[in-house]
Amino acid sequence: MSLLTEELVRLGLDVTLFATGDSQTSGRLLAVCPRPYSEDPSVDPKVAECLHISEIFERAAEFDLIHNHYDFLPLTYSALVDTPVLTTIHGFSSPSIIPVYQKYNARSHYVAISEADKSPELDYIATIHHGIDISQFPFFEAEGQYLLFFGRIHPDKGVHEAIQVAQRVGMKLVIAGIIQDQDYFATQVEPHVDGTTVEYLGSVGPDQRADVLGHALALLHLISFEEPFGLSMVESLACGTPVIAFARGSIPEIVRHGETGYIVEDIQDAVSAVATIQSIDRSACREDVEQRFSHKRMARDYVDTYEKILNLGAGNDRQAISEAV
């Protein structure tokens, strides 16, 4: 949530970031842990976590609002302080965590990251889509020459489906992303990688990301799970590359069918979509991201939500926000 913090500071809010001590921020940084506990084997993750969270709540009176991005555990401290707490629910890791959100549903405030990710058992004060820093994703006007898979190598993400589509249309597929499921990669992906018709780039860093996205003809996002929010689609669209995707999870909220890509039903449908993808205006893709998925829009939405919460309470224009990550 560095993008959000930076933009909130730019908008004039007094923001304190509770994060690890190695975090970069133009807000005020408060850290219990000098660095991520995953980097320090002497630290017990459970200890680091509860000391991090309790510190925020012990200092709650310093803040007008606590914005929690740290899942459910902070909620269990929230009823012990007067400061309102807003939690952005970044996906449910499991249905077993919903009871915590239910317990605090009436007195706390939740933001969904997409309509698709909402639990029917909870109330939400807003749905706020993620935004990206558009300056990191330049626009590529010219149509690309390859199809692109961009994401984790995992059955959920549809790498094999992308390979099938590319083979059927006789077009090159570029695959970029970390291998999360080694067995899937070895059996379903690697046998097709020849460097010519299917190329695997591995993980692509921030420097290369826009080039890989922007030079594609289309992004294939043929997922088979309810993805809470598909950031790679937004990044692709920002570079001008339209998206061909199944109607799962947040996709109908991100892709405008016929305007910024195609929402398809099956592999055959995806093959047909590739044939007509050139009728999608790449600049329309760019413009849609500028309007709907910039980090500035995200920050404005959050400021509106903060104000809504503060008006529910004392009703004045306080502005000290704590972002807990």
Add this chain to the structure above:
Amino acid sequence: MSLLTEELVRLGLDVTLFATGDSQTSGRLLAVCPRPYSEDPSVDPKVAECLHISEIFERAAEFDLIHNHYDFLPLTYSALVDTPVLTTIHGFSSPSIIPVYQKYNARSHYVAISEADKSPELDYIATIHHGIDISQFPFFEAEGQYLLFFGRIHPDKGVHEAIQVAQRVGMKLVIAGIIQDQDYFATQVEPHVDGTTVEYLGSVGPDQRADVLGHALALLHLISFEEPFGLSMVESLACGTPVIAFARGSIPEIVRHGETGYIVEDIQDAVSAVATIQSIDRSACREDVEQRFSHKRMARDYVDTYEKILNLGAGNDRQAISEAV
């Protein structure tokens, strides 16, 4: 801590037990979880734990004191309420949890379960040894005919050392306890089990426990770790059976050398101790437990500690106690 709760109720305190819903108590029971989460695979242990703990602290104003037996996590909520919190530290699972106790050292209250288990980095309001319900452990006046190992089958607990001693004195060894280290059992214990000179009973339930303890000549407790508190020694002594033990952990606080057993240096020393164990008066063992290790003594010590804490605060005689387990 059922024994403590029951005795506190008997002493007239208003006790609320926060535990799983299947708990038996004559106090008031408050449960978030109907039964232990280990019995319900649909429950996320982390979720159950934080909902259990937060419920207590959200209701803190109902209590004059919260007595925590749930390790470090409740401490991180304690600074957010006015009710004083007393934590019995039932051993440190790892040095990595000490930072939490350090953070709350100045404003919270800690009880050690033995002098041996104290961390030099913490302050303690008291050391309170565990107590047992002596009525469950009848006195056996007659000397037993076998040596006894009673505890987990694990290298730390000295099962193999007990076998060595029994073999050298030519006396039968009875082994009772669950197998915690299967490899150790298979290589260091099982080859010696013949049912005659070395007998393994498996885990011994409450019905058999006193019989197995009381009919022994001596309990061999030749541990090789800093045991926070050795309850099996207390149970053995209650039945009249003296203890031969190495001077590790809480042993010097439990065994009175020459009066209720022998504290020895090595195997040879333990062998010599068996030869003279009959000079230990079995009734002295019983009496020492009656005086120092009954659950009534434990409860009185806790009531004294509760009063000490409450007098540090408002200084009146309130008596509503919450026991969190």
